Amino acid sequence: MSVSTYCHNQVRDISHVTELSPLCIRHFKENSHNIFEKRLQSPWTKRSTFQNFQEELNHYGIVQFKRENFVDKRDDSNDKTDSKIVKNDKNDTIVTVVNKILEDKKKKDKEKKEKEKQPPNYKELFKDPPQVKLMADGWPNKNIYDPANDKMYWWRNDPVLNQHHEHWHIVMPSGEFNGTSKDREGENFIYMHRHMLARYDANRWCLGMPLVDPLIDYVSPIPEAFYPPPFLSQSADGIPGGRRIPFPARPPYQVFRDIVTNGDDNTEMVFAVSDLTNILNEIEIWIDGKTDQVHPTKLNLTDDEAASLGGDIEVVLHNIGHNMLGFIMHPYTINAAPSVLVGARAGTRDPLFWRWHRHIDNIYVKWQNLLGPRNFSNDMPPVTIRENDLILSFTDILLEVDKSGVNDTWVKFANEKFGGKYFDKDLSNHPVVTKTLQTKMKIRDYVWLEDGQDHEMIQYLYPRDWIWFIRAQNDSPKPVTLTFRIWIAPIDLIDKHAYWIEIDKFKRTLGPYEKAVVSQRADQAVVIRKPAQKTTKQMDDTAITPWFKDKLDRLNFAEIAEKTFCDCGWPYNLIIPRGSKKGSTFKLFVYVSDGTNDLVRTDTQCGSTLLCGGEKWTDKVPDIKPFGYPFDRPFKDGSFYKTFQGMKNVAYTNITIKWVEDFPEV
Template sequence: MGAIMVSEIVKANVEIVFGLGTKIGLKPLSQDTPKQQPPGFSVFRKEDATRAAELAERLMVIAEDKGLESATAFAAEVSEANPGLARHALGIFSTHSAMGRNVRLPSLLRRTAAFAARTAAKGEEVTLGSKSTGEEVALDWFREDPLANEHHEHWHIVYPNRVAPARIKQRHGELFYYMHQQMLARYDVERLSAGLKPVAPLADLRSSLGSGYDPGQLETSYLDYEPREPGKTMAGDLADLILLDERLARAASTHRLGPAGEEVLLEGHQGSNLLGLEAESTSLQRFEEFHGNHHGDGHGHIAAASVRNTNRSTGVMADTATAIRDPAFWRWHRHIDDIHFSYQDSLDPHTFDEQLDVQLKGISLQPEEGDSPAGPGPDELRTFMRSGRYKLTNEKTYKYDFLSHEPFQFRVDLQNTADGPRPVTLRVFLLPSALFSIDADPTTASGRQMRRFAIELDKVKIDVPAGEMSFVRKGRDSSVIRRPAVVDPGEVADIEGGDQSATAECTCGWPFGLLVPRGTVDGMHFKLFAMLTDNAADRIGSPKKCGSMSFCGVGDQYPDAKPMGYPFDRRLTAPLGQLVATNPTMALRDVSIHWQDAVG
C-alpha cells in the first residue's frame, strides 16, 4: 500500500498519545478502554509488552474497518488512562501495519524538548540538565545523544518481543544480541578515548550499580524519572533473576536450552537466535516458565532503584526511549553480552576457505568526493562536537550537543579474474588499535576478547565486472546508520511531514554522527578492515531506501545468510594480520581519528 494523505485529526490524535496535544475531532469509540493508570507502564515488563502488542493488533483491525482516524482516536482514548501503553502500541502499529506505516510519530528530540521546556519562560533557552556521577560524566555526551536514544527506542518497536509469534521477525534473537553488542563496542571505544577502561559487566547482580544518574528535566506524559544515587544496588528480591541468569549461562556453556529432559540443542548462529529469543522473553520463547524474562527483569530491578514511592516515578531504565542514558544500562548489557560471548567463543572458528574470483587489492578512507590515491601514512578523519537548538512553537528553545564528523567515503580496489561479472559482499569494520592488535595471539584469554571491539561500518553488495575496478561508497550510505542520514538531530522530519521517511522502521538505525568514534585530539589509531564474501551465498540484495539494514533488517527478513558480525562472531585461530596477509579477499588500512576539542 502506498502513502496516503493523513488528516489533521490523525496527526492531532498521535500528538495526544505522546502528550503533545489536546483531543479534537472524534468522540470516544467505546466504553471498554482502561479507566485507571497502572503503576508505571514499562515495555520491559512482560505483561505490559503483551498488552501493548494486543492493543496494536486491535488498532490494525480498527484501521482496516474504520480508517486511520478511528484507529488513532482509539489510541488517544486509551492514552487518557494509560499513555505508556498507547504510545508503545501506536509505535508497533506504525511499523507492522500497512495502513499504520502512514502514521508518523513525533521525534524523540521534539518530545524531550517539549517536556524539558514545560516550565520555562517564553523565549527561554533550556537544556535537559541530566548527568551521571564520577568518571562516567566523561561519556554523558554519548549516552544523551538524541538520535542514539531514538534508535534504541525504535529498534524495540521494529522488533517488539511480545507480538504474535507470526509477527516476530527473522533472526530476532540473534539481532537482539548483535545490535546491543555493537552499541557496547562503540561505547567501549568512546570510553578509551576518554581515558576510561571498558565497561565493567554487572556480573554480581547483588553488587553496586556504581555511578549514579540524575535525569534532570527528563520526563514523559506518564512517567517521572527519578535520580539514582551512586552505590545503589538492584531493588527488590533478586532470587528469581539470579536463577534465570544461572540458567541462561548454563545453556550458553552446555549448548542446551531448557530444563533437563526437554533440552533444545544450540548450534551455530541459529543457537544465538534461540538463546536471544529466551533472554528477551519473546513470544517465540520455548521455555517461558524456565527462562522467564531475564533481560526485561534486569531493566526493571535497576529502574526500581530510583523509585520515590509514587505510581509515576521510576528510573530511566524502565523505558526504551531513555534507558541508554544510564551508565547501569551498559553494565547490565555487558553482562548479557558476556553470556552470549561465552556461547560464541565455544563454537568452531571460521575456516575462511571460501573461493572467490574477486580479489581485494586495497581499501582507503578519503574525504567525500576525494579522488586522491592512498598515501603511505594513515588515512585521517576529523570529528567535532556541535551544539544544536530545537525551536518549539511556543518560542522556547531546547539546546543539545552532538558529535559530527567531516564527510568521508571508502574506496576499494578490486580485481575480478573471471571472464564475466561476479557479485561480492564488501564487509567493513573499524578496529581500535589499543583494544584489538592485529599481531596479537587471539587464542589467549585477552586475545579472545579483542573481536568484541570490532565496529561494523558498512556492508554492501558490489557487482564486479571482469578485470580491475575501483568502488567508492560514502559514509552517509552505510548499512549501519539510519537513512536518509541525519547530520543534525534537529533536522529530523516530524509529524507534520507527508512521506514515510520518518516511520518507526525508517528511524531505526545508528546515528550518522556516531558512525565513527570521536577519537582524540592527538589522533586515535585504528585499523580499517575489509573483507569480500560470495554475495550469491550471502543473499544480500540492494540497499533499502531507509533505516539500517545491518541493525534493523529489511522488512521481516535479515538480508545476510552469514552470522551477524561475521567474521568477528567467532574466535580467530591466528593473528588477524597473518590472516589478511594470506587471504586475497581481506585488506587492512591504518586510520587516525582526530577530535576537534570545541563545541561549534
C-alpha cells in the same frame, strides 16, 4: 515423711536420673506430673537441652510433658494458691493445665491461619530507599555530580542515539503477530546492542577511560549514580500534553532489590534477586549443552541457534534485570515512577544501561566461544585486495577537484586516478587521499520534543563526510558478485571480536579479470538511518512526540514496526567515534565475501537494514550470514592476525580518527 516428699528430696540431692531409688522411679511413673509441678531444681532437670533429659526419663518409663510446656511451666513463679490446689487435687490440676495449653495452642493456630489468609502488605514491606535531593535547577549539588565533568555525558545523552534505541525496539519487538515474529529478532537483539556497546567502549578508549565493566554481581552495591537531565520527563497520565513527571534519580551504591509488581491476574507478585540468579544459571547450563525443565531441548553449537539463545536472554534475564534496576529506587513498583532503565526511550543515558548490556553480551560471547573460530574456506571468492587498496577521501576535497563526480560517487574519477596504470601504486601521498578521518563537536538549540518542549543548548558530535574507495581485482574468467564488509576497531582491541564496529556493507559486480575501483559514500552506509541526518531538522524528525505516540498506540505492533521502519538506524553524526585531539589509531578492515546468495541489498533503502532487519513484518533479514560476520566468532588462538592471515579477499590498514576544531561541511 511421705513418699512424695522423700523422692523430691532425693531429686534435689542427686545429679543424674540413674541415681534415683527404685521406689522413687515407681513413684514418678505413677505420678509423672509431680516432676512438672514441683519445679525441680536439680541440674538434670534444668539442662538447656531438654531432649537429653527427656531421653533419660523415657529410659525409665517416666512420661514427661513436651519441651515448650515444661519450660514455660518450669519458669513460672511459685504460686502458693496453685501449690495448695496441686496438693489437694492433683488430677483436677492436670486437666486444667492441659486444657489451658490446648486452648492456647488452638487459639494461636487459628490466629496464624487467619493471618496467612490475609495478603501481605507489600507496600509497607517494600519501602523506598532514601531519595536523591536535587537543587532548584534539577541537578544535585555539583560536589555530588556535575555533568560538565562527565566525560561521556555528550554521547549517552545524544538525542538521536536515544531515538535510535527507541525506534529499534519498536521496529524489532520480541512478540509475534499472526503467529509470525520478526526474522531472527533474538539474534538481532544481541547484535544491535553489541554494536552500541562497541561504539561506546571505542569512545571511552579514545578518552583513556577503562572499558565498560559488566554488571555481573547481583549482590554488591552499585557505585554508579544517575541523575537524569532536568528537562527529561515521562507522562503521568498518558495524555499528549498532559501532566508530566521527572524520572527518578539514583544515588551511588544502590543494590539490586526484590521488587513487587502486578501479575497477569492483576495480583501483586514479587520478583526476587534470587530469581534473577536462578535465571542466569539456567541460561549458562543451557549454553553448556545441558537440559532441564526450563530448557528441555539441547542448545546446539550451530549458527541456527543464535536467534533462540538471543531471544531467551532478551525476554527473560535482560527484561527482568532492566525492571529490577529500573525500580531500584521504588521496589514497590505499582503506581511508582520508573527510571529511564524501564522502556527504551531514554535508557542509554544511564551508565548502568551499558554495564547491564555488557553483562548480557558476555553471556552470548560464552556461547560464541564454544562455537570456536570460523572456517572461512567456503567464503573466499576469487578476488584480491591489498592494504594499499583501501583509500579514503574527504567529500569536500573531491568536490573541489571534480564537482560532477558526485553523480557517480566519483567512480570514473577514481578509476582514472587510482586505477589503470596507478592500480598497483601506493597512493597514500595523493592530494585527495587521507589516512585520517575527522570529527568535531557542534552546538545546537535542542527542543525536548518527546518531553515538555523545553529548549536547551547541547553539544553533539559531527563527522567530516568522506568516500570509501576500494581497489579490487577479479582473479577469475567469470563475473563475480561481491559483498564488501567494512569494519573498524581501536588498535588495542583488535583481538576481541565483540569490540569491532561494523560501518558498512555493499554489493558490487566485477567482470572477468577486471581490476576496478569501487566507491561508497559514508552518508549512505547501511548502518545509518537514511537519508543521513545532517541538519538539526533531520535529527529532530525521528523524535516520537507524545502526539505521534498517541497515533501509533492505535495500531497493532506489526503496523507500528512497519510505519516507523524508515526512522530506524544508527545516527549519522555518530557514525565513527570522536577520536582524540592527538588522533586515535584504529584498524580499518575490509572483508570481501561471496555476494551471490547473501541477500545484501544493492539500493539505498530508508532506515538501516543492517540493524533494523526488513521493512515489512514478514521480510527476511537481508543477509544470510550471521549478524556480525565475520566477527561473530572468537579469533584463532585469540589473534586477529592469525585468523585472516594469507586471505586474498581480506585487507586491513591503520587509520587515525582525530577530533578537530572545524572542517568544511557538505
